Amino acid sequence: MVLLEVSDLDAGYGDLQILEGVDLDVADGEYVTIVGPNGAGKSTVMKSIFGLTEYMGGSIVFDSREIHGYRPEDIIQTGVGYVPQNDNVFPSLSVMENLEMGAYILDEVPEDRLEDVFDRFPILRERKEQKAGTMSGGQQQMLAMGRALMLEPELLMLDEPSAGLAPDLVDDMFDRIDEINADGTAVLLVEQNAKEALRRCDRGYVLVQGQNRYEESGDELLADEQVRQDFLGG
Ligand SMILES: Nc1ncnc2c1ncn2[C@@H]1O[C@H](COP(=O)(O)OP(=O)(O)O)[C@@H](O)[C@H]1O
Ligand SMILES: [Mg+2]
Incomplete structure (x- = not known):
């Protein structure tokens, strides 16, 4: 069953549009990751789902409810948890x-x-x-x-949880995310550590300049020569 369905989402800050027609879905209990270059709009996707950006079009359906226009405190009530990258x-x-x-x-x-x-x-x-x-x-x-x-939460959104961690703690962080997901919570993860995120997740999206570029299983993205060269450092 689809838990989160983002369709054709346009969003940004003030008059500045960042996301253009972004599609993204997360099924019940699924583990989905978004990778892509710095500034691609990954954090903006999460902030948009959580009601923290300027909505410019499209839809965000969570648990069969359209939630665009909801305030963050109402979005939390529907079952979305969000851990921002900074000041969390x-x-x-x-x-x-x-x-x-x-x-x-x-x-x-x-x-x-x-x-x-x-x-x-x-x-x-x-x-x-x-x-x-x-x-x-x-x-x-x-x-x-x-x-x-x-x-x-039914869905936990994590924005770069391994950022700033000592290298020996990064694996531990990924293990903990696996455990949370194994206990039934759907996870939407944004990670700098793209290869590891793709190894661990069910499905991944590559976001570039505010638009979807690829959507495949994590393993397929890891195996894709073009994706490896352009986004995973070869
Ligand atoms: N609060 C903001 N106001 C204006 N522009 C912003 C704001 N936050 C991010 N941006 C811009 O939106 C774009 C996407 O940023 P972001 O979603 O943080 O990218 P990513 O998380 O993929 O690195 C960037 O060009 C960034 O400068
Ligand atoms: Mg970011």
């Missing part, structure tokens, strides 16, 4: 407070969800009183994911 934790708040903020739209903090997040990322339980801003980049990234998971 509140640095002066503790780990616990950050996680509680993840559930701010609920009347009370769901204790079982909190336990699930702590089980998934034990370091967050150990450090629950620590101020988020004093943790390492990898730990902050886990906190940002944990915060998004507090509402049990």
Whole structure:
């Protein structure tokens, strides 16, 4: 079943159009990745799905509802979680407070969800009183994911989760994304680390200058000579 269906989407910032006719879909439980050069509009796709850009045309259907024009807090309610690349934790708040903020739209903090997040990322339980801003980049990234998971999203959008991580932590990050997906959450991932993302995902899109260039399974994209040369460094 299709969970997210973006069709012919035009969007940008102010009067500046960035996305031109972008199509993208994610099925229930699927793991989809978007790769492409810097400035291609990958982050803009995610921001658009989350209601943070200027909508200029097309449609964004999530769980059978047209959500373009919804505010981010309403989009969260429909089951979309989003971890932006930057500024994705509140640095002066503790780990616990950050996680509680993840559930701010609920009347009370769901204790079982909190336990699930702590089980998934034990370091967050150990450090629950620590101020988020004093943790390492990898730990902050886990906190940002944990915060998004507090509402049990059906789709989790992750924008460059491995950016800025020490190389030995990158694999660990990818493993954690695999686990989240294996537990049934659909994942939409944007990654600099394109080869690894394509190895791990079910399906991938190559976005160039705000337009779809390729859409194939991850393995097919990895095997495509042109894609390798143009977008994966040979
Ligand atoms: N807030 C913004 N205002 C104006 N232009 C922006 C803004 N954010 C991004 N852009 C522009 O949109 C284009 C696509 O950016 P982005 O979606 O961040 O690309 P990617 O994530 O693929 O690197 C770039 O030309 C960028 O300069
Ligand atoms: Mg980006």
